[in-house]
Every structure is written in C-alpha cells, then in structure tokens.
Amino acid sequence: MQKIYPNATSALDGLLTSGMLIAAGGFGLCGIPELLLGAIKDAGTKNLIFASNNAGIDDFGIGILLQTHQVKKMISSYVGENAEFMRQYLSGELELEFNPQGTLAERMRAGGSGIPGFYTKTGVGTVIADGKEHKDFVGSDGNTQTYIMEEGIVADLAIVKAWKADETGNLIFRKTARNFNPVAAMCGKVCVVEVEEIVPVGTFDPDHIHLPGIYVHRIIQGDHEKRIEQRTVREKS
Amino acid sequence: MQKIYPNATSALDGLLTSGMLIAAGGFGLCGIPELLLGAIKDAGTKNLIFASNNAGIDDFGIGILLQTHQVKKMISSYVGENAEFMRQYLSGELELEFNPQGTLAERMRAGGSGIPGFYTKTGVGTVIADGKEHKDFVGSDGNTQTYIMEEGIVADLAIVKAWKADETGNLIFRKTARNFNPVAAMCGKVCVVEVEEIVPVGTFDPDHIHLPGIYVHRIIQGDHEKRIEQRTVREKS
Amino acid sequence: MAWDRNQMAKRAATELKDGWYVNLGIGIPTLVANYVGDKDITLQSENGMLGMGPFPIEGDEDPDLINAGKQTITELNRTAYFDSATSFGMIRGGKIACAVLGAMEVNEKGDLANWMIPGKLVKGMGGAMDLVAGVGRVIALMDHTNKHGDSKLLRQCTLPLTGKAVVDRIITNLGVLDVVVGGLKIVECADGVTEDELHAATEAKIV
C-alpha cells in the first residue's frame, strides 16, 4: 500500500470537491498543514467548509483561502487574528459557526471514533446552547447538572501536519504542534498528511507513535515555513 | 507535591472504603496493578465494585479479591478465565454488569473527561441495549442509524500499572500493557499508580509521555510478577 | 467433501485486500493470518496494537505483549501501540476495513450470535459487539452446521445477539454466502459440495 506522494498537489488529486467539509489541524499558525493549504489554493476549489480551530492570518494558513474566496463557512473557536475574515464575515460572504475549543476538539475525536453525539457542560446557559438538546445527569456526588449534546464531526477530508511519518503512515508530532492534528486526522474520511521527514518503517519505537498509520491515507514530505505569530522573548537572566 | 509512596499499603492509606467503585487498568493479566490489588486484599475492604475489563484468574489479578469475597460487583467485558468468579456469579453472591469492551473503555475516558454520556451503535439490537436511551442520528452519508446512550464512569479510586513514572507522575506504558490503564487513570477521583521504575523529573522526552502527571496522585515502585496467561510460541524457522 | 479449517482460513484470506487493516477473531479466524501471502495486511489486536506479528520463539515471550486472546505474540517493524479507548475508537469509527469472526449462529438478515449460550457459563462479549458494529466489512467464518448436523445459518437466531444486521459475508466449511436483501446468496460452493447440498444444510432463506 503506497501512501507516499511526491507533493501536495498530487496528494490531493481527486479528493477536492466544491462544498466539501475539510478538517484541518493546527492551533494558530502552529502545526498547520501549510503545504496542503497552498495546494488547495492552487486547485481553486470553491465553497469549502473548514472545521479548524483558527482561520490563520491574512497571508498564512487558511487566510490564503479567504483571500481567494474559496471558503464558504468556518467552524472554529477563535478567529481574531484575521482582518479579511472579519470583513467577509461582517459583509455576509462567510458563514461562521463558533464552537468552544474543547467542544470542537471532542467533536472531531467523536466523529472519528463512531460517536455521533456526546454531552458536555461547556456552553450551558450561553448562546452556544441555543437550539441544542439539554439533558440532566446525576453526578457521582449525587447532584444533578444540565448538559448539552454536541455532535461528532465527520469530514470529507482531513489535512494534517506532523513532524515525522514512517512509510506506513505512523505519525509523530512535535511539542505543541500536535494540538488538533490527531483528532482532525481521526475524523477525516480521507486523511492527507504533510511532514518534515518521512522515515523508513521500523525507525520509530512503537511506543512513541502518536497516531497510528491506520488514520493516514496519503503522506508528503516538504519544507515548512512554520511562521511564528507572536514572537515573545525574555532577557537573559 | 510529594506523590511517591514507599509501598502499596501506604499509597492506599485513607483511600479504601466499603462499597466504593474502583477502576482498574489491565487486559487479562497484562498490565494489571498487581501490587495494589494485593494491598487491597490485605486491607480487607469489602463490597467493592470493580470497573475492569477482566476479573483476573483464580489466584492472580482481581481473582484474589474474589477468593476473599471482597468484591460485590464487576463491570467487565469478559470474565471467562475465572472459575471462582463463575461460582459466585451463578450462586448470586456476585453482581455482574457486562459492557462491550469498547464501551467500557470509552465510558472510563468519558467519565474522566467531563462527558456524562455518549452515543454508540455498539450493542444496538442486543441485550446490552435493553433499558438504554435510543436515538437516531443522520450520518454523513445521509442514512439514519440508531445509537444507544452509554454513561461515563467516574470511579472513587483508579488503580493503574505503568512501566515508568517520573517524580511528577508523568507515565510511560510498555507495549500492550498500556490497554485500559490510561482511561482507568482518567476516570478516578484519586489515582494510584504502580510502576517498575520511578525516574527523576526530566528523564522523559515530553513528547513520549503517554499520560501526564495531572491524572496521577500517588506512585509506588515495586517488583512485578507479570504472569503470562497463555504462553504461545512458534518453532524457530 | 468440504473445506477443513485451514481451507476455510485460506478461502477467507482471499477476501483481504492489499493495504487493509484487519481484525481477526479467536479460533479459526486466527489461522487466516497464515494465508495472506504477499499482501500488505496490517492486523489489529483490539487490546491496543496495530501490526501484530506471529507467536514468539520460545524464550522471547513478553508478558507486556499479548493479543486479544491473551496469547503471547510479537511486534513488527510497523507496529504501533495505543490505549483501549483509541483502539475501539478506530473500530467504532470504521477505520478497520474488515473483521473475520467466528459465529455460533448467523441469520438471513445478517444478525450474528457468538458470545453467549443461556444457561451455560457466561464469559462475556469482549470486543465482539464493538467489532461487528463498527468494522467496515464483517465476515463470519464458521462451521455450517453444529455437531448434530443442524444448520447454524438460520431464519432467526436463537441465541442472544452480538449484533443486528452486521454480517456481510459468511464463509463455512461448505461454501461462501453473502447477506443480501431477502436472504443469503450463494457465492461459491466448497470443493466437492453441490448447491443442493448447500441448500439442504441451510435453514436460512437462500435467494
């Protein structure tokens, strides 16, 4: 089973369709599938729905697809870094569904794990709960608490950034660049992954693998810009 | 914050009460908290409810607590290896709640993750679904399917076996001895862990940690028998 | 004439496609691994492993490395370990392409019973209910009849179900049948078995 593709464009060949739902890994600009996003821009696919915690900045991340008006809707928890996003949203060009960050992460994991719905107290009593099913559960302390139901997300495509992959698609992430990537991979009917290095099978200790290759269908290796959004430093002490 | 205790008995001091619910890691005899089970036997605590995939064998694992009649109820997926279990169950001394293995694992993860209920298609149309809430969900393929609701488990105590811990409780498991241990740890209000080796903080690569120390309250190091249940081998080829 | 256990396993192995992730149940299904040949098949063990290897050479047994049948096994160079929640997440989530499982009874709607005989010792369903509910394609690999010669391919299951309408294909010592609308459809007869013999040994409606 050959999972390795020469580049982002070939790895997405045949997978992109107008109106599709794409789950993307990354938090801010950290651990985003920048090469695959670039290839989606080149492909020009329209009306995309993205489940992604953030929407990038104007000229990096999902932001590059906003500039080309390829995005119809975002399912996100925070989009504050993106002026073009705001312009399109306020003018009605772009739909936005806010999900609390933990709810979004759990919805992706659930969708990828055969769980169509789960209950959480996150958002109870807020606008997030509007129109959602409410249910009371008795806790282990005997007290009753109200929860809302959230649904699993199953995406047509997952685009993911990992640090290293072996040839069978086993993945290792690096530091906080892991973030949404494993759960985005889980919830995709097809999952395409970009990595900094593809290593031979057997290179990884099987106990160090963060996401087994069963979740990964296509892999590319490439050079990553890995832009820093907020460069904060301290004085040498 | 001192998490390290000298032995299993001291690590359980003040935590055991009659009628409590204990979540135990392990699959078969692999990765079971054998030292802590021994200390529970010594403590003689009665009417225990165990959420554990298996019930051990007659003289190892939870089986040792069946011999002393300390167990009131098991929540398990498979208990076929244990003659004493069967005797007590068939005579009505022992309650048994069967959970499909994946449902049991997910219930533990859910309980530890603030999710009081989730939907699964596992068990729909079987005796497992009797009396449980049924709900239809429309899948991404447009088809409607029926699911049942299962509830998260929050245990009074989790007993867990890991391979190594650092002094802050970060855990690393080994091979298939990982199994239910991370989710058992998650669902315990208090979690006590036995390991083969406690290492200094900073020994682990932070990307190799399977379960962060936030889930771990007390740690002991000890010698493990690690009994093999079914020794199967092949000819040298 | 009919297939023996190894021939059944060999026939089942032809169902597996290159690149598939597969779960093999306990019993005859375990033998399927011996017949996958050059195909790139990755075996899942639901206790938390992808890339299950063969039994160890004597002396190499590792108590931390067992399969779902609690037998000592080995790892491969592609192996990955994970916890039980992740393992069943991939099972329920449809990531496993195929499961080959033993069965006590299958009916003409694809209902499967393989976990419990009322009045006998109750052992538990283990991961079987999750597997039949979640895996992409479920193949029941089983004897066609019981020791009394009664069909195990029934109109209605008599035993408590493991899953409802979950079996896609049945491979027995007498042949191969698919679960289709209205009943079972004969795909293939075992060596030396006629369609008439298959009909005669089958209580379920054959369409």
Add this chain to the structure above:
Amino acid sequence: MAWDRNQMAKRAATELKDGWYVNLGIGIPTLVANYVGDKDITLQSENGMLGMGPFPIEGDEDPDLINAGKQTITELNRTAYFDSATSFGMIRGGKIACAVLGAMEVNEKGDLANWMIPGKLVKGMGGAMDLVAGVGRVIALMDHTNKHGDSKLLRQCTLPLTGKAVVDRIITNLGVLDVVVGGLKIVECADGVTEDELHAATEAKIV
C-alpha cells in the same frame, strides 16, 4: 489607592496551592506566574501542554512551542505534551484545580462574560467556555470598573455569557470578593481601599 496590575497578579498568586495544576488566561492572569514563588505549581496551556515555562531567550524561539495566546514559550523538565482532545478532557473532567481568567463582566450569581461584545469584532471564545465550565475553581481577575467608572461586577451581565454560575472568587484592583448564596461577599479590600469604596464601586449585591 488600589492595586495595580502586578499587585492584582501577586494577590491572585496567593490563591494557588502547592501541587496544583493551573490554567492562566491571557492578559493580567499571565502575570500571576511571576508571583508563585517556591510553590509547586504546574501551568497548563490548553493547546496541549502541562508544565509551561517562561518566554524563550531571544534566538531560542521554537515555532512548534507556543502557548494558548500564540506566544512563543519554553518547556520545563516536567513538561508533557498531548493533543487538544486530551487537553480539554482534563479541563472538562475537573483535573485542573484552578483557572485565573480575565473578565469583562461578572454578576452576583457568578455568571461570567469575557468573550464577545455584540456589534464589535467577533473573535470567538477559544477555550474560555470549556475552562469556566470544567475547572475546579474559577477566579476572575479583572478591573473593578470600566473606563467610564461603571462597575463590572453587576446584578445582571449585559454581554453574552461565557458561563453561568461559574465564578468562585473575583479579584479586582479594589479587592477580593467571593460568590456566595445571595450575592457577593467581601473577602478583602485592596491597599488603601475602604469597604464603603468597594460598595460604591459595585453594582452587584454585596451580602
């Protein structure tokens, strides 16, 4: 007279107990880390890290290592990384002992609003709704009044809520108040602030 930002952060740091796992929000709460002293406090960053260290020395910035405010940070020897689902699992599951969060408004029932001003730019709640719903103890660290001098401790919140009845304690530039049955209870006045001044600056009912 009142506390400045650093004094507020210092006061908030006294709330944190040895051995606690803590999540600090963006803004003034971030400063709390400077005042924990010798206490064994482990900071969580909800993008997937326990054991958050200080900002890096210039030249050591790592694009793969940021906090929930997207700032470059460092790791400690106790650090562990994990994915976002696990991160919020521990948040919702009550494993984080305490969160110190900024607030636009808090009311006398402990409702908190800190994510959205209607008609202004909509940025999103990020992890705030999960934190206030799941964390054991929620401390709102905020200015007592807005720039017009109006109280931000209200009878009713006017802004969309982040969570209902979620705040346990409020620390402002004027003092410390607890959310109790029937309203807010003064715990402590800031240096040079009288109880009368605190009353006068507070719209919420003080009991």
